[in-house]
Amino acid sequence: TSFEGKTAFITGGASGIGLGIAKVLASRGAKVVLADLRQDHIDRALADFAGGGRSNLVSALQLDVTNREQYRDAAKRMLDEFGGIDILVNNAGVGLEGPVLEATYADYDFGFGVNVGGVINGFVEFLPQMIAHGRGGHVVSTASLAAEVVMPEWLAIYASSKAAVCHYCEAVKPALGEKGIGVSILLPGPVKSNIHETQQNRPAHLLQSSGYKASEERLSRRIVGDNWMEPEQAGELVAEGILANQTYIVTHGYYKDAMRARAEAVLAATPDVKEEAPDFGQFRDE
Numbered sequence: 595t596s597f598e599g600k601t602a603f604i605t606g607g608a609s610g611i612g613l614g615i616a617k618v619l620a621s622r623g624a625k626v627v628l629a630d631l632r633q634d635h636i637d638r639a640l641a642d643f644a645g646g647g648r649s650n651l652v653s654a655l656q657l658d659v660t661n662r663e664q665y666r667d668a669a670k671r672m673l674d675e676f677g678g679i680d681i682l683v684n685n686a687g688v689g690l691e692g693p694v695l696e697a698t699y700a701d702y703d704f705g706f707g708v709n710v711g712g713v714i715n716g717f718v719e720f721l722p723q724m725i726a727h728g729r730g731g732h733v734v735s736t737a738s739l740a741a742e743v744v745m746p747e748w749l750a751i752y753a754s755s756k757a758a759v760c761h762y763c764e765a766v767k768p769a770l771g772e773k774g775i776g777v778s779i780l781l782p783g784p785v786k787s788n789i790h791e792t793q794q795n796r797p798a799h800l801l802q803s804s805g806y807k808a809s810e811e812r813l814s815r816r817i818v819g820d821n822w823m824e825p826e827q828a829g830e831l832v833a834e835g836i837l838a839n840q841t842y843i844v845t846h847g848y849y850k851d852a853m854r855a856r857a858e859a860v861l862a863a864t865p866d867v868k869e870e871a872p873d874f875g876q877f878r879d880e
């Protein structure tokens with residue numbers, strides 16, 4: 595099915611999963627804007643598109659999703675150039691990792707700033723235009739399967755930031771649905787990308803005092819597995835997920851037992867129902 599006439603704004607769109615989504619949406623006729631922190635990624639991605647067809651549908655802009663002023667300018671530009679966007683893909687993220695007891699505020703600020711703050715900024719800046727233009731639309735946010743299982747301690751900041759994205763998207767979906775805007779959460783397992791370059795995406799002030807320097811330097815040497823999913827394959831799943839307004843788009847099944855175990859652990863600690871459901875709708879003086 596076609597995305598002809600739609601405009602998609604994809605953060606982190608110049609590499610990995612975001613670029614895979616961009617390629618698939620453009621191949622199905624969408625106008626695609628790659629919004630990315632890294633000019634080198636943007637240059638490479640645009641060159642890549644120039645080699646294939648549909649490059650006339652693709653443009654790019656440099657954006658740090660944590661910079662609200664820059665983000666507001668980008669959203670304004672989309673309104674002026676495209677009459678507003680139809681699809682927002684909140685995909686920019688960083689795969690920070692390290693021994694949690696050595697984490698500093700710089701690590702928390704970096705992880706939550708990009709992975710949660712960047713997603714929230716996307717919603718705040720784009721929802722007004724998506725509601726005002728009246729065409730409806732869709733917001734996809736990239737979380738991670740790490741949000742759905744109990745992760746090792748060195749991924750505590752990453753996993754909890756991604757869990758925040760999931761719960762936020764789940765909670766806003768009904769209200770946005772009333773405005774004709776669908777909401778999906780992408781939950782990827784291993785996909786071929788440059789996420790091992792996370793340290794390069796840290797602003798200097800969040801690198802200096804990081805407790806994750808050594809572990810992220812090691813991460814930068816991690817080998818991308820041959821059997822990890824191709825980004826375009828994740829992109830196809832996203833395209834179908836948008837069309838079906840799927841809440842969850844899941845790339846891999848290997849965490850199924852761990853996902854179930856986590857849900858079961860919460861249920862096992864939950865008392866059997868003995869009481870009426872609470873009424874939170876009563877207020878003084880009303």
Ligand code: NAI
Binds near residue numbers: 789
């Ligand atoms: P990637 O590093 O190849 O792509 C991410 C892009 O986001 C890069 O081009 C980077 O320059 C950009 N970016 C980073 N910080 C930014 C910022 N502050 N503002 C704007 N752009 C920024 O990595 P990948 O893997 O494609 O990551 C995409 C999303 O997928 C992330 O949210 C990541 O957490 C998530 N993810 C990836 C998995 C994988 O196996 N590759 C698994 C689960 C989740």
